Amino acid sequence: MRIATWNVNSVSARLPRLVDWLSTREPNVLCLQEIKCATESFPIDEVAELGYEVAAYGTGRWNGVAILSNIGLVDLQRGLHDEPGFQADDALVPATEPRAIGATCGPLRVWSVYVPNGREIGHAHYTYKLAWLRALGATVERELAADAPLSVLGDFNVAPTDGDVWDISQFTGYTHVTQDERDALHALDEAGVSEIYPRALKYEVPFTYWDYRGGAFPRNMGMRIDLVYGNAPFTGARSDAYVDREARKGKSPSDHAPVIVDLDL
């Protein structure tokens, strides 16, 4: 079985690449982030032609997550348990954003997650990010009550260690590498899941994101922020895991590359 996660930075803008990628990599389950469309606007017909069912959760311009599966897609859950919302400057009340969707795909329980960016240290969005990660940990704890293989995959917007960015000295005072963020991420380990560390197909560290600007990809100025967590039944079934950096090449790529995990399941 093959499962993957990919922040596509707009499923509409990436549709030709998504269709091509699905037909060549043939994952059984694909978690998407930043679909940037409403649930009802997801191009389900195009992926249905390739044999995939779709569970999407989006509201439009920003965020949005989805799960594609060709091995079944049931027991959907949109949003985390007790998920915090974000209060935009022009909003009267905090709004829940489409950042997490869970589903059961064959033998797997799967969550596709898009953790808030945080913007700047001390920003309200940064506080929201930390609270959101804690809510994810609490949701994972509840999900672990079942014994099925469980995986939580997506764009975590946190580099787990200093070695997971191209040059840690460039990140002083910035988000994604702070102790607070890493502590919040660690709540997942405490909840009972651990990370699958993928192979790099080139260079030392399997980066998953490279900024569009400044030729960051060819210069390998990347970050490893797209992560795959699982319980023991999931991680123990791993036969391979790697970052598909080929998908970051060429014309009109996403700024993220997919992470692929192969399982003996």
Added chain:
DNA sequence: ATGTCAGCGACACGCTGA
């Protein structure tokens, strides 16, 4: 290289978010 993209409102391009 202040170096890129994507979506939106509104139909030109500035704004927002990443």
